[in-house]
Amino acid sequence: MDQNIERMLREINTLEKKVNIMEVCGTHTMSICKNGIREIITENINLISGPGCPVCVTDNGHIDFIYELALKENIIITTYGDMIRVPGSNPEISLGKAKGMGADVRIIYSSIDAVEIALKNPDKLVVFLGIGFETTIPATAAAILEADIRGIDNFKVFSVHKLVEPVMKAVLSNEELNVDGFIIPGHVATITGVKGFEFLENYDCYSSIVGFKGEEVIYGLFQMIQNIKNGNKKVGNAYKSIVSKEGNKVAMELYNEILEPRDDVWRGIGCIPNSGMKIKEKWSKYDIEESFPYKEDKNRKISPCKCGEVLIGKIKPKECPLFGNGCNPINPIGPCMVSSEGSCAAYYKYNT
Amino acid sequence: MDQNIERMLREINTLEKKVNIMEVCGTHTMSICKNGIREIITENINLISGPGCPVCVTDNGHIDFIYELALKENIIITTYGDMIRVPGSNPEISLGKAKGMGADVRIIYSSIDAVEIALKNPDKLVVFLGIGFETTIPATAAAILEADIRGIDNFKVFSVHKLVEPVMKAVLSNEELNVDGFIIPGHVATITGVKGFEFLENYDCYSSIVGFKGEEVIYGLFQMIQNIKNGNKKVGNAYKSIVSKEGNKVAMELYNEILEPRDDVWRGIGCIPNSGMKIKEKWSKYDIEESFPYKEDKNRKISPCKCGEVLIGKIKPKECPLFGNGCNPINPIGPCMVSSEGSCAAYYKYNT
Amino acid sequence: MKKTITMAHGNGGVLTSEIINDVILKTINGNTLENMTDATIVDDKYGFTTDSFVIYPHFFNGGDIGKLSVCGTVNDLVMGGCIPKYLSLSIILEEGYEIEKLQRIVESVKTTCNYSNVKVVTGDTKVVDKGHGSGIYINTSGIGEKIENLNLGRDNIRAGDAVIITGDIGDHGVSILCEREKLLDGQLSSDCMPLVKLIPLIKKYAKYIKIMRDPTRGGVATTLNEFVENSEISITIQEEKLPINEKVAGACEIFGLDPLYSANEGKGIIVIDGTVASEFIEEVKNINEFKNAAIIGEINKEEHGKVLYKSRFGGRRILGKLTHDMLPRIC
Amino acid sequence: MKKTITMAHGNGGVLTSEIINDVILKTINGNTLENMTDATIVDDKYGFTTDSFVIYPHFFNGGDIGKLSVCGTVNDLVMGGCIPKYLSLSIILEEGYEIEKLQRIVESVKTTCNYSNVKVVTGDTKVVDKGHGSGIYINTSGIGEKIENLNLGRDNIRAGDAVIITGDIGDHGVSILCEREKLLDGQLSSDCMPLVKLIPLIKKYAKYIKIMRDPTRGGVATTLNEFVENSEISITIQEEKLPINEKVAGACEIFGLDPLYSANEGKGIIVIDGTVASEFIEEVKNINEFKNAAIIGEINKEEHGKVLYKSRFGGRRILGKLTHDMLPRIC
Amino acid sequence: MCLGVPLKITEINDKNGIGEINGIIKKFRLDYLKEVNVGDYVMVHAGFAIERISQDTADEIKEALEELDEKIIELQKERR
Amino acid sequence: MCLGVPLKITEINDKNGIGEINGIIKKFRLDYLKEVNVGDYVMVHAGFAIERISQDTADEIKEALEELDEKIIELQKERR
Numbered sequence A, B: 001m002d003q004n005i006e007r008m009l010r011e012i013n014t015l016e017k018k019v020n021i022m023e024v025c026g027t028h029t030m031s032i033c034k035n036g037i038r039e040i041i042t043e044n045i046n047l048i049s050g051p052g053c054p055v056c057v058t059d060n061g062h063i064d065f066i067y068e069l070a071l072k073e074n075i076i077i078t079t080y081g082d083m084i085r086v087p088g089s090n091p092e093i094s095l096g097k098a099k100g101m102g103a104d105v106r107i108i109y110s111s112i113d114a115v116e117i118a119l120k121n122p123d124k125l126v127v128f129l130g131i132g133f134e135t136t137i138p139a140t141a142a143a144i145l146e147a148d149i150r151g152i153d154n155f156k157v158f159s160v161h162k163l164v165e166p167v168m169k170a171v172l173s174n175e176e177l178n179v180d181g182f183i184i185p186g187h188v189a190t191i192t193g194v195k196g197f198e199f200l201e202n203y204d205c206y207s208s209i210v211g212f213k214g215e216e217v218i219y220g221l222f223q224m225i226q227n228i229k230n231g232n233k234k235v236g237n238a239y240k241s242i243v244s245k246e247g248n249k250v251a252m253e254l255y256n257e258i259l260e261p262r263d264d265v266w267r268g269i270g271c272i273p274n275s276g277m278k279i280k281e282k283w284s285k286y287d288i289e290e291s292f293p294y295k296e297d298k299n300r301k302i303s304p305c306k307c308g309e310v311l312i313g314k315i316k317p318k319e320c321p322l323f324g325n326g327c328n329p330i331n332p333i334g335p336c337m338v339s340s341e342g343s344c345a346a347y348y349k350y351n352t
Numbered sequence C, D: 001m002k003k004t005i006t007m008a009h010g011n012g013g014v015l016t017s018e019i020i021n022d023v024i025l026k027t028i029n030g031n032t033l034e035n036m037t038d039a040t041i042v043d044d045k046y047g048f049t050t051d052s053f054v055i056y057p058h059f060f061n062g063g064d065i066g067k068l069s070v071c072g073t074v075n076d077l078v079m080g081g082c083i084p085k086y087l088s089l090s091i092i093l094e095e096g097y098e099i100e101k102l103q104r105i106v107e108s109v110k111t112t113c114n115y116s117n118v119k120v121v122t123g124d125t126k127v128v129d130k131g132h133g134s135g136i137y138i139n140t141s142g143i144g145e146k147i148e149n150l151n152l153g154r155d156n157i158r159a160g161d162a163v164i165i166t167g168d169i170g171d172h173g174v175s176i177l178c179e180r181e182k183l184l185d186g187q188l189s190s191d192c193m194p195l196v197k198l199i200p201l202i203k204k205y206a207k208y209i210k211i212m213r214d215p216t217r218g219g220v221a222t223t224l225n226e227f228v229e230n231s232e233i234s235i236t237i238q239e240e241k242l243p244i245n246e247k248v249a250g251a252c253e254i255f256g257l258d259p260l261y262s263a264n265e266g267k268g269i270i271v272i273d274g275t276v277a278s279e280f281i282e283e284v285k286n287i288n289e290f291k292n293a294a295i296i297g298e299i300n301k302e303e304h305g306k307v308l309y310k311s312r313f314g315g316r317r318i319l320g321k322l323t324h325d326m327l328p329r330i331c
Numbered sequence E, F: 001m002c003l004g005v006p007l008k009i010t011e012i013n014d015k016n017g018i019g020e021i022n023g024i025i026k027k028f029r030l031d032y033l034k035e036v037n038v039g040d041y042v043m044v045h046a047g048f049a050i051e052r053i054s055q056d057t058a059d060e061i062k063e064a065l066e067e068l069d070e071k072i073i074e075l076q077k078e079r080r
């Protein structure tokens, strides 16, 4: 092992008080599990997985809606691979199942691919499922702009995009929880800048912006532990190679031109004000909700899934009575089990 | 072998002058081939296959039309199995090929099945391909009536029905030909009655109404040879067990209520006045030509196929330069090779 | 335009041999169908054979795709002169297929294996996307032990040999066609059956048997043609000797089908030395499963390489190979 | 609601063993996967195996479905401790498939058979209706001659044994996924290759080899789990020892894939007595085709029945079987 | 165009009939053949009964041959 | 949400870039990262470059540890 890594681990493991540190990004959850980081750090550090996987937090109703769209004739659904297996209000509803029933559902890697598909299928309506936090919101905005410039009018977006700040605030305002520090997702911060997380300084907690490789996570923990030792509650940046103070202003301007905040339902958590992103009036011709309005079903059955509590870090996946006992990656009940970066799935896969 | 059959064969084989006898029904062609009848009768009797297979005589243009219909969305084509492989203006056009390309083409045994399919598929247009002579015309009429009674409005017919009398007259008026006697199709006569063929008595030829089993064909030949020997040119009836003088009047009334003659093109032969049957104005809501008008393509390429000459008995299949030499049941060029009762196919299969 | 596969390439008739000979065999070993029989003897001791089963419907009167998959390979081994021993079972499932159906099919495999005294020793399962299968396709391959003193091959056939069928002709093909096209509400039944009970007789008459084949796709007519095509002998079969189930005959009359071109899945055609034919057929008929067996014709030299059909009126015609699949017709 | 087949039933992971164990094996012989290895030894002399190939695209960098069909069965025989001898070739064609493509595929079968010194001795061709296939599916079954003094089986595995892979991990699965999803314009290449050149070494080290397997569907992680599940031993593999092609590693980083769960079609995993492992691996690496072979881990008793993955930081985690197929993802 | 099948009627329900041949039960329609009864034989073509079968063809053939015999006898008488 | 990949830019055509990692060539978009040049490293997420990578994380780590060392030395100095 690299000497510097060893040195950092040693420093981390000198921490003598117990702390709860929450990662809010599923990729961090994965990296921690995959690299066996829990096994190599002091038991004083309790790593909690928070609401970081946009796949996990997408509401049942939204999945049901896109599933039904997929089953319509002459509609092509384009989506990042992550969403394929996410179940809606029951396990038989998912984009994968729709595909199995003959729907035209295509996995894409970039939102621009969806625009290309629209161009090649002028007689079909091509719907792009916009998911994710600040990292993917500009990509959706760029696709809309591209469609506009190229005069493609069979391209529509279903935006279930979410913002990080409101949900972190929701976590912080939950009195049952006791989070001492946040591992901030490095790529969200790349867009928002360190500035985008300075709101945390108004709370009583430590934080560091962290990259995703094993080394980077260790470095982030190292930085946070230093700050804890020093009582330094300023937002740390352990991802300086990419993340700047101001972030990517062009990207933010781009998405603020095309989308705007709205109240949104987080699966398992509930409605959080101004936490979702919708397409602005001006760009509504690209909004699928204009042609197929999304209606929330207030009478929806409440799932036995404890994702909500897992997502805000109140319980660990294993504490859900369904974990591995009815709910597993093959038959996921809750969204946390679906996405490979969902907390439950990550715990299940790497069952450390 | 049955003594009576032997006796009849002996009588048939006493014929000393050379005669040309034409069967106008493909099923007779098949029966003659299948039972090896040519081999057991005197060489003085030359059996010629005439224009008897309604599959064979259906014009390219009509096949092209139904093929294109089949490829449209939300259309179900229903057809007797006979039409599946008949090629249109090129070998790549057939209902079978359309089916291969995903079209919904269903083989039915009775026209009433098409009505049932329409009932079960209210959101599809169900088109029944009406083919055949007087034997199947009443079945088409009955289906239209049934749809009407049951208020089914997604049922349509494409009628390429043909009448026997006009084409027999066309054969008789062809000066190059020298037909001494006709084997009249027993089931057509069942409908039209002996009366329906009495027009033949105005021509210089012998004729017998004949059934389709080997015994029946031999019996029919026996009767005709007797008549030839006796110089009796009245229409013979060697199928008395079924065929009456007057025929099935109910059936004829039924189809005359719903369909009426029109000029029609016979593949390989050309247009014969009043030889086809179209749906009457009054029932036009069941006529697919009302919604999708059939336009004849005057510039259609003329096929090298000699079916026309085969069909009127001018040449035998083997005399066509393409027979077995580019044209065979697997890659049929002309319609006579397609239907298993087509003259060329029957000759090919039983290559006697 | 590019040449493409048509349904007729799979019907066991003319185009099937064309694709097998011209594309597959010519490439793989420079030879034609001649050398690639249904069961091939390897190391002079074992028979090896394979078949994929793509039948629809999966469940039919008289069997299901599971039973059929075992029968097909067991019968190829028996007809290839082997005692069937081991089977492989490879299943291609389509997304969305009901597991309960799979269960029933596998149970049927089991039962048929037991009857045939063979064991499934290796297997495979694949799943294909919805819209890329037909619920289930099954491949079985089989290994059998060569029966001693048996020397099968077209070259052994001589004028004077008798042609035997072990039961009624065409049951499987006609009944499946009717089930698939939803005609006759399942009044017919497939003959799907393993031919293992013939083994003792095959052993006993080993030195008299010239060639055997189960006339599946393409039917009796096609199989007989394969026995004699390009040879100097011919086969004459007689209409009145053909055993045909009367219901099948009725269905053929109704829909214009021909049992001679219809598949059989529990029948063998055996060409045997004429001198023992009547003795052999009696023994065959004594086995309950084969009580309708019959001598349907004989080998002669009337026409080189042809199969001749003699009608009950004495008329003769040539009986060719299957060209295209039969369809129910009205004329 | 009725239970139906899902794509995950075919990915070679957890659900595949479930369907094989609970539906097929339990019915056929009352046993579970344990007794149904990829190649089964019959009559104590021959190995018998089968596989169907449903890959799409049919032509890919590094091979095609024809080559793959031969490699799959040849490799199952070699890994089952046999010298491959005879193959069957059964093809299911979809109506409309281009004959020229079929021709190329069959040529590829031929070439790969020649390389592997096996013969196709029996075959079958079926055609399915348009919309009921994927152009072409191939089944190959194979017979091989058992190598002497070799006694393979999970029961032989002991703590201290070494786990060897004969080359880079995950090439096939990652490259096919990228080709199918039209990512990376074919910059990757499948490892599709017959393992026959290992045979002399397998013979030489016969008494030291405990078990062998080609980690196809489900990848290395799933195969290793199958070696130890329900046993009292465990396997620990080390991140830094895993040979991974750098381009494959790059693709995995871009699309969030894991080479350990990705199929290999030209690799063997060999568990060998630890005392000869370094000697053996040197000989393996001397063969050009296997120059990237590596000892990737060892058998121990750290956790009963588990596969453990030790990261480069010393952290350990459990490496489970594949649950669902990998998809390219962005998070 | 003439593939007909002779069925023995076993059941009639208005326009729908059921008939039998060789033990095979087949439905058919009676739209244009009304005056038939259970037990009658009908010729069915494309799913419709087209006519009642009044006698067996074999009988018809027999009759025809008997007629011929009579004629021959007459002819012989005349010649004598 | 954060699966990013560091690419070395090999080509730029307006909004379309081509980059390389481990010998793999990958297209990406530059819609919201304009001021980059061939040879630069960028972090690409979901097909879009989100930022230029200014240095290697390893260097960052090294710097951080050096900083720590300095602090420790200072601390020790202070203690002394």
Ligand code: SF4
Binding pocket: A304, A305, A306, A307, A308, A310, A317, A320, A321, A322, A323, A324, A327, A328, A332, A333, A334, A335, A336, A337, A338, A344
């Ligand atoms: S284990 Fe399943 S049910 Fe429980 S919280 Fe996780 S995803 Fe929800």
Ligand code: SF4
Binding pocket: B304, B305, B306, B307, B308, B310, B317, B320, B321, B322, B323, B324, B327, B328, B332, B333, B334, B335, B336, B337, B338, B344
């Ligand atoms: S052989 Fe073919 S081309 Fe010639 S007349 Fe007959 S069908 Fe037409």
Ligand SMILES: [Mg+2]
Binding pocket: A069, A070, A071, A072, A073, A074, A075, A076, A077, A103, A104
């Ligand atoms: Mg759709």
Ligand SMILES: [Mg+2]
Binding pocket: B069, B070, B071, B072, B073, B074, B075, B076, B077, B103, B104
């Ligand atoms: Mg259609």
Ligand SMILES: [Mg+2]
Binding pocket: C038, C039, C049, C050, C051, C072, C073, C076, D123, D124
């Ligand atoms: Mg076989």
Ligand SMILES: [Mg+2]
Binding pocket: C038, C051, C072, C073, C076, C216
């Ligand atoms: Mg077979």
Ligand SMILES: [Mg+2]
Binding pocket: C123, C124, C125, D050, D051, D052
């Ligand atoms: Mg397998």
Ligand SMILES: [Mg+2]
Binding pocket: C038, C075, C076, C079, C213, C214, C215, C216
């Ligand atoms: Mg066979």
Ligand SMILES: [Mg+2]
Binding pocket: C123, C124, D038, D039, D049, D050, D051, D072, D073, D076
């Ligand atoms: Mg195998």
Ligand SMILES: [Mg+2]
Binding pocket: D038, D051, D072, D073, D076, D216
């Ligand atoms: Mg295998």
Ligand SMILES: [Mg+2]
Binding pocket: C050, C051, C052, D123, D124, D125
């Ligand atoms: Mg076969």
Ligand SMILES: [Mg+2]
Binding pocket: D038, D075, D076, D079, D213, D214, D215, D216
């Ligand atoms: Mg294997």
